[in-house]
Amino acid sequence: MEKIVCVLCPMGCKIKYNAVDGKIVAVEGNRCPKGLSYLEEELKEPKRIVPTSVKVVNGELPLASVKTSKPIPKRLIPKFMELVKQVQIEAPVKVGDVIMKNVLDTGADVVATRSVRRISSA
Amino acid sequence: MRIAVIGAGVVGSLIARELCKYDVEVLLIEKNLDVGWGVTKANSAILHAGYDDPIGSTRARFCSVGNAMFTELSRELDFEIKRIGSYVLAFNDEETAVLHKLLVQGEKNNVPDLTIHDRETILSREPMINPQVKMGLWAPTAGITEPWMVAIAAVENALENGLRLFLNEEVVDFEKREGRIINVITNKQVQRVDVVINAAGLFADEIAKLAGAEYVPLHPRKGQYILLDKKLGNTVRSIIFPTPTEKSKGILVLPTIDGGLLLGPTAEDLPSDRKSDLTTTNEGIQSVKNFALRLVPEIDFSLVVKTFAGLRPESPQKDFFIGKSEIVPNFVNAMAMRSPGLTAAPAIARYIVEEVLQQQMGLKLTTKKDFKPTRKGMKKYAELSLEEWQRAVKENPSAGRMICFCNEVTEAEIVEAIRRGARTLDGVKFRTRAMFGRCQGGFCMSKILKILERELGRDASQIVLKSPNSWVVDGKVRE
Amino acid sequence: MSAAIAAAKKNLKVVIAERDEITGGILNQCIHNGFGLHYFKEELTGPEYAERFRDQLSRYADSIEVLTDCHVLRLNRNKKALLVSPKNVFELEAKVVVYAAGARERPFGSLMIPGDRPSGIFTAGVAQRLMNIDNRKVGRRALIVGSGDIGMIMARRLTLEGIEVVGVVERLPYPGGLLRNVIQCLKDFNIPLYLSSTVVEVKGRERLEEVIVASVDEQFRPIPNTEKSFKVDTLVLSVGLIPQVEMLNGLVSLDKRTRGIACSNTGQSSNEWIFAAGNCTAIFDLVDYVTKEGERAGEYASRYVNGERFSLGIPIVPGENVMLTFPNYYNDIDDLTLYLRCKKPMEKAVLKVGGFEKTFEDLIPSEMIVVKIPKQKLSNLDRIEVKLEEV
Numbered sequence: 002m003e004k005i006v007c008v009l010c011p012m013g014c015k016i017k018y019n020a021v022d023g024k025i026v027a028v029e030g031n032r033c034p035k036g037l038s039y040l041e042e043e044l045k046e047p048k049r050i051v052p053t054s055v056k057v058v059n060g061e062l063p064l065a066s067v068k069t070s071k072p073i074p075k076r077l078i079p080k081f082m083e084l085v086k087q088v089q090i091e092a093p094v095k096v097g098d099v100i101m102k103n104v105l106d107t108g109a110d111v112v113a114t115r116s117v118r119r120i121s122s123a
Numbered sequence: 124m125r126i127a128v129i130g131a132g133v134v135g136s137l138i139a140r141e142l143c144k145y146d147v148e149v150l151l152i153e154k155n156l157d158v159g160w161g162v163t164k165a166n167s168a169i170l171h172a173g174y175d176d177p178i179g180s181t182r183a184r185f186c187s188v189g190n191a192m193f194t195e196l197s198r199e200l201d202f203e204i205k206r207i208g209s210y211v212l213a214f215n216d217e218e219t220a221v222l223h224k225l226l227v228q229g230e231k232n233n234v235p236d237l238t239i240h241d242r243e244t245i246l247s248r249e250p251m252i253n254p255q256v257k258m259g260l261w262a263p264t265a266g267i268t269e270p271w272m273v274a275i276a277a278v279e280n281a282l283e284n285g286l287r288l289f290l291n292e293e294v295v296d297f298e299k300r301e302g303r304i305i306n307v308i309t310n311k312q313v314q315r316v317d318v319v320i321n322a323a324g325l326f327a328d329e330i331a332k333l334a335g336a337e338y339v340p341l342h343p344r345k346g347q348y349i350l351l352d353k354k355l356g357n358t359v360r361s362i363i364f365p366t367p368t369e370k371s372k373g374i375l376v377l378p379t380i381d382g383g384l385l386l387g388p389t390a391e392d393l394p395s396d397r398k399s400d401l402t403t404t405n406e407g408i409q410s411v412k413n414f415a416l417r418l419v420p421e422i423d424f425s426l427v428v429k430t431f432a433g434l435r436p437e438s439p440q441k442d443f444f445i446g447k448s449e450i451v452p453n454f455v456n457a458m459a460m461r462s463p464g465l466t467a468a469p470a471i472a473r474y475i476v477e478e479v480l481q482q483q484m485g486l487k488l489t490t491k492k493d494f495k496p497t498r499k500g501m502k503k504y505a506e507l508s509l510e511e512w513q514r515a516v517k518e519n520p521s522a523g524r525m526i527c528f529c530n531e532v533t534e535a536e537i538v539e540a541i542r543r544g545a546r547t548l549d550g551v552k553f554r555t556r557a558m559f560g561r562c563q564g565g566f567c568m569s570k571i572l573k574i575l576e577r578e579l580g581r582d583a584s585q586i587v588l589k590s591p592n593s594w595v596v597d598g599k600v601r602e
Numbered sequence: 603m604s605a606a607i608a609a610a611k612k613n614l615k616v617v618i619a620e621r622d623e624i625t626g627g628i629l630n631q632c633i634h635n636g637f638g639l640h641y642f643k644e645e646l647t648g649p650e651y652a653e654r655f656r657d658q659l660s661r662y663a664d665s666i667e668v669l670t671d672c673h674v675l676r677l678n679r680n681k682k683a684l685l686v687s688p689k690n691v692f693e694l695e696a697k698v699v700v701y702a703a704g705a706r707e708r709p710f711g712s713l714m715i716p717g718d719r720p721s722g723i724f725t726a727g728v729a730q731r732l733m734n735i736d737n738r739k740v741g742r743r744a745l746i747v748g749s750g751d752i753g754m755i756m757a758r759r760l761t762l763e764g765i766e767v768v769g770v771v772e773r774l775p776y777p778g779g780l781l782r783n784v785i786q787c788l789k790d791f792n793i794p795l796y797l798s799s800t801v802v803e804v805k806g807r808e809r810l811e812e813v814i815v816a817s818v819d820e821q822f823r824p825i826p827n828t829e830k831s832f833k834v835d836t837l838v839l840s841v842g843l844i845p846q847v848e849m850l851n852g853l854v855s856l857d858k859r860t861r862g863i864a865c866s867n868t869g870q871s872s873n874e875w876i877f878a879a880g881n882c883t884a885i886f887d888l889v890d891y892v893t894k895e896g897e898r899a900g901e902y903a904s905r906y907v908n909g910e911r912f913s914l915g916i917p918i919v920p921g922e923n924v925m926l927t928f929p930n931y932y933n934d935i936d937d938l939t940l941y942l943r944c945k946k947p948m949e950k951a952v953l954k955v956g957g958f959e960k961t962f963e964d965l966i967p968s969e970m971i972v973v974k975i976p977k978q979k980l981s982n983l984d985r986i987e988v989k990l991e992e993v
Binding site: 004005006008010013015047049050051052053054056062063064066068075078082096114115116 | 630633634635639645646647649650652653734735736737762763780781782785786790964
């Protein structure tokens with residue numbers, strides 16, 4: 002049996018399953034129905050939250066860590082990284098600042114996960 | 124008068140410094156990126172007492188004299204030595220007989236205060252030693268130091284006295300006229316010279332061959348070491364030797380100058396084409412462990428900080444090869460500096476400059492009136508009193524920013540090290556002891572990299588660990 | 603930070619000495635997700651988690667003085683600490699100390715791996731700091747040693763930034779970290795995981811050029827003729843964390859198994875005015891646990907300042923199939939939140955602690971077990987043995 006971990010809540014249920022041609026034929030280990038829908042999604046269109054960094058201009062640090070506000074399709078990650086590399090934001094940056102809106106039409110934003118102060122001379 | 128010294132190890136650096144006491148132009152040419160990074164960088168750091176050198180050998184001639192000179196030298200150049208004494212341990216009657224031979228040999232070599240101690244005395248001074256020990260030869264003049272610091276300090280002092288230092292520059296040939304060397308040719312330039320002194324460590328035989336002078340064939344003798352955490356620094360108080368064999372002084376257990384515990388070295392003779400082989404091996408490290416445990420049975424190997432290897436330049440005669448060439452009249456050798464090369468270095472430097480150059484070769488050298496004999500080492504802020512440190516921080520805030528926590532090194536010291544010539548991570552490490560501690564740079568390396576970037580005005584991708592292609596980081600994550 | 607906030611809530615004056623330029627510790631460079639699921643019931647990245655506590659600190663700014671870029675060099679028996687910062691070097695006398703200095707990574711040198719000593723060998727934390735804070739790529743082609751969470755997370759991080767990760771080498775026969783990370787960091791990117799393998803040689807005169815990996819037996823000894831060569835210029839090591847306890851040398855006792863500061867469930871060490879929490883006591887999996895322990899230490903430290911005295915309590919010892927336990931002593935002043943790690947993977951086992959029993963499934967040593975045991979289950983004992991009976 003294959004195994005995944007459902008990440009929807011702290012329980013982190015280890016779900017064991019068998020799938021044939023993308024269809025689930027056996028499943029066990031989920032403690033609630035959300036786990037089953039998570040598994041279905043995972044097989045159909047796996048999605049991930051992507052944590053990464055974005056260049057900061059005039060900040061006390063050269064980078065601000067960011068993440069996608071929602072999981073985005075795994076297959077879009079390479080394109081997503083290309084976009085992220087082009088972006089630069091001006092300090093100051095605050096946790097929660099929206100850096101990119103609705104990236105690649107996924108409905109997910111890219112938000113800052115740390116603050117970066119502006120350098121005093123700028 | 125222009126004199127070139129080839130090789131800025133401890134021997135070459137001390138010769139260069141000695142020469143700077145005179146009104147001559149002194150060139151010190153070193154192929155590595157910093158001084159003291161050849162044989163000098165990785166050895167047992169011991170100032171040997173001198174009982175282990177055959178009577179009448181060149182080693183014997185210079186060892187105990189050099190040992191005594193270190194007291195004054197360490198004061199002049201402000202580097203640390205600790206005269207902790209050494210024991211040669213005997214575990215049976217044959218070995219005890221060897222101790223007596225060494226005692227006699229040592230006395231003939233003018234080694235002061237040698238005595239043989241019995242088991243009880245030894246164990247009362249060194250409780251961690253194998254209780255099966257029978258007797259021990261005690262030599263109070265033996266000590267430890269920081270070998271690269273000797274070279275660094277000598278060069279700093281020589282620079283203040285007019286030395287011209289050439290780093291990252293390798294001698295590739297000599298130009299001669301009528302049998303004398305007129306030019307030294309390096310991979311960067313051609314320099315006219317009047318005298319050449321060969322202190323090129325492992326490569327001294329190759330240099331002598333290029334010059335057409337006499338030499339002894341050198342092959343590298345590898346010594347592998349294990350360094351353990353300062354927590355074990357009090358395992359032994361003095362240097363512990365086993366009874367030596369024909370081959371070598373053996374694998375030792377000794378404290379390091381900064382409070383760690385050092386085990387080693389092995390003695391592996393390598394072919395002469397392996398002069399850059401500094402690899403450690405499983406067999407080598409295992410044998411260091413095994414032999415060390417025979418001397419001190421309780422060593423906690425979960426506290427190992429690192430393992431490393433050094434190479435000594437060994438000759439078939441197992442002795443130094445020092446003196447003026449009879450073939451090339453302005454060429455002088457100071458080669459085959461195997462053990463006790465470090466100890467003998469100050470005596471050899473004086474001998475070469477006073478006797479060889481001036482008496483034997485008849486060079487007329489006038490002493491400099493304004494020679495500055497002392498060099499002040501770097502201030503270690505963590506050793507200051509509270510008030511002194513407070514004052515220092517008011518003037519210079521970076522004296523209060525701790526960068527290396529394991530060894531208590533501040534940003535001010537790192538900046539000073541760079542000012543004094545550090546251009547690489549190892550350059551900072553060997554001048555400040557940052558990154559030498561138990562975390563091995565885990566907390567401070569990224570900070571030191573940034574400081575080097577800032578002080579040298581260079582991008583971090585251009586900063587290296589120790590040699591031109593030992594880059595540390597690549598480009599930026601986000602341009 | 604959580605200890606300081608707990609103490610501030612009890613109206614005590616607190617000084618936090620943080621040797622980095624910013625509070626938050628290692629969280630600042632852990633830009634990945636997975637923090638706060640238990641504590642905040644939300645999934646946060648490391649920096650976000652740290653920011654939540656920084657906000658709370660500023661709310662108690664009247665009670666809590668935060669000194670950053672400030673290293674505590676020494677602490678002596680007279681409760682005097684030497685604080686060193688670019689602003690000032692001074693002595694501070696405390697009524698009580700909460701020590702939360704975390705852990706350091708096991709360095710490459712201590713592994714005694716034969717070969718050269720080239721540049722390009724990093725511990726995972728250093729690689730993480732260089733990439734996430736200093737904006738520096740550590741290399742071009744990498745091999746990762748250690749499939750703990752840190753190792754796997756760095757495998758993903760490097761890959762996302764265009765560094766080729768040729769594999770993750772693990773000496774155990776199973777991954778060292780969470781299954782979720784095996785999926786999201788390795789499987790997602792097709793990074794091979796080489797189990798029961800170890801590095802036997804590193805090669806490279808100046809910069810790393812090649813790493814030789816061999817298979818190992820159950821005692822982790824390399825098996826001859828199983829060597830594989832990886833031509834990489836970067837080696838990232840995640841081979842263990844060591845509690846940082848050196849500053850308290852001679853002041854507190856350590857636990858032989860965790861190698862960290864031995865503590866009671868009050869967070870108190872063997873020296874009554876020193877409390878400790880976090881990775882300096884035992885290596886924890888989740889920051890959520892560490893936060894709770896910090897709060898606990900802050901609470902009891904405050905009660906100590908206000909005159910209360912506690913005994914260390916009865917010893918808690920690991921028994922059958924248990925590798926280590928934390929805390930190391932139990933004082934019945936409160937229920938016991940017990941953390942433990944099993945010695946080997948077990949499909950099903952019953953945890954037995956005093957009168958308390960609970961069944962667990964799918965246990966592996968790298969996933970900490972946490973249980974809250976009511977004090978009634980621990981009465982009338984002179985020591986607490988923690989067992990995992992395999993079913």
